[in-house]
Amino acid sequence: MKPVFILVTALLCVFTTAASAADEPFRPEAGKFPPLEKAHSYRGELVFVDHVNRRGSLRVEGNGVFRRNDPQPFAMLPYGMIRYHGAPADLRDIPLGTVMHVRAYLPPDPKISAVPVLPVNNKEKDADHRRGVGVAPAENHVLLLEDEPSHCLRENKVWKLKELELKNNEGMITASRESKAGGDGKASEENMTFDAATRIWRGRECLTPEELVAEGIWPASGKKSLEGQGVLLGITWKPTPGGVFTRFHISDIWLDDGAMQRAAHNQTETHKVSMRNRWMPAWVDAVEYGKFGRATVTVTLFGGMDASLYADFKKGIPALMNGVENTLKHTEGGTAGPSQMAARGSIREVTKTPGDAALGSSGIQLRYETDMITEGMRPTRIVRIRPANWPDAHMPREEYLDSGRFSLEDRFPTPAIFPKY
Structure with a gap:
């Protein structure tokens, strides 16, 4: 009987361990791009940005009085993607007040989280004081942060304008977000304000409500049916009268594809300049060590960048690589910029993973050979890499750690x- 008892006990331990693992909440792991279906979705108003540390705060939408909701801190994952006007962006590009859509996870490692760690079930709690449920999610490490037009473009949706009410160049628009192909009978209507500062984009023109009236x-005043006109909207929030729980404001209306493409092009060019100055982020998949400091480092470039940036990484070209932190700050700045202490070498191989890459990944892997491997180049660590013909730009002081003269903070x-509210 004793062997049978031992076997049963062992099986019970295995099942208990498996059940415990299944009950553990999902957290992203180092070296793995997390599945999008595990992310929690919400949207809110961007109210604070610490762009050098890739974090900020959002006033998250719930079912209560929006203005009462405490700003909730968030941090971008190292491979987290930011989209603005349908193009890659940095937090510094996005105006405060912009309503953003979020796909986020629990902190990968709560011990080193750059934002407050909340109870894992926090999104299920009622915040009280007429704020509602879901306004303080624990899922505050962001994979995807995108404004309204970016969200609609990614999901192939548009806003169908139903009715306009106007007086003194300001008023209200009733609209619903629907599939571009139509047939979405479940779409709910929203009433949103606009005013004389709302920008209306038509082709290359930037118009005002007053000009559309002219x-x-x-x-000039009164109501008008807009008959389901399909547009893209930029959405913000501004203070509302006391009796209004939640009502958003329209900052921009893009009337046609050409207008939206122009906005995306402008933002893309802004981001390309930023990336060429700050280098492309990636993480280290593997390191093959040679002799006397030589090594071959395999990295995966992060996703969400313009295709022309990826195209610059070609087999055989010289390149520089520097270790960075999870905030994507260079560990070295030096008197001569991040290039001063960067590893120098060449790209030996460029491969593209077949099929669609996971969100956050470019699917592009580089094998990089250097004769001076540095401490930051270890598996799962984050690096930045640039072709040698990109600008040798010097970062502002807040964007690098300055060698050994930095604190743990x-x-x-x-x-x-x-702040704690």
Whole structure:
């Protein structure tokens, strides 16, 4: 009987361990791009940005009084993607007040989280004081942060304008976000405000409500049916009268594809300049060590960048690589910029993973050979890499750690910056 008892006990331990693992909440792991279906989705108003540490705060939308909701800190994952006007962006590009859509996870490692760590079930709690449920999610490490037009473009949706009410160049628009192909009978309507500062983009023109009135497209006052006109909207929030729980504001209306493409092009060019100055982020998949400091480093470039940037990484070209932190800050800045202490070498191979890459990944892997491997180049660590013909730009002081003269706080920013409401 004794062997049978031992076997049963062992099986019970295995099943208990498996059940415990299944009950553990999902957290992203180092070296793995997390599945999008595991992310929690929400949207909110961008109210604070610490762009050098890739973090900020959002006032998250719930079912209560929006203005009462405490700003909730968030941090971008190292491979987290930011989209603005349908193009790659940095937090510094996005105006405060912009309503953003979020796909986020629990902190990968709560011990070094740059934002407050909340109970894992926090999104299920009622925040009270007429704020509602879901306004303080624990899922505050972001894979995808995108504004309204970026969200619609990614999901192939548009806003169908139903009715306009106008007086003194300001008023209300009733609209619903629907599939571009139509047939979405479940789409709910929203009432959103606009005013004289709302920008209306038509081709290369930037118009105002007053100019649409002058053209006879909108009435000088009163209501007009817009008959489901399909547009893309930029959405923000501004203070509302006390009796209004939640009502968003329209900052921009793109009337046609050409207008939206122009906005995306402008933002893309802004981002390309930034990336060429700051280098492309990636993580280290593997390191093959040679003799006397030589090594071959295999990295995967992060996703969400313009295709022309990836195209610059070609087999055989000289390139520089530098270790960075999870915030994507260079570990070295030096008197001569990040290039001073960077590893120098060449790209030996460029491969593209077949099929669609996971969100956050470019699917492009580089094998990079250097004769001076540095401490930051270890598997799962984050690096930045640039072709040697990209600009040798020097970063502002806040964007690098300055060799050995930095504190632990510089490497691992604490949540202390965020106020407690």
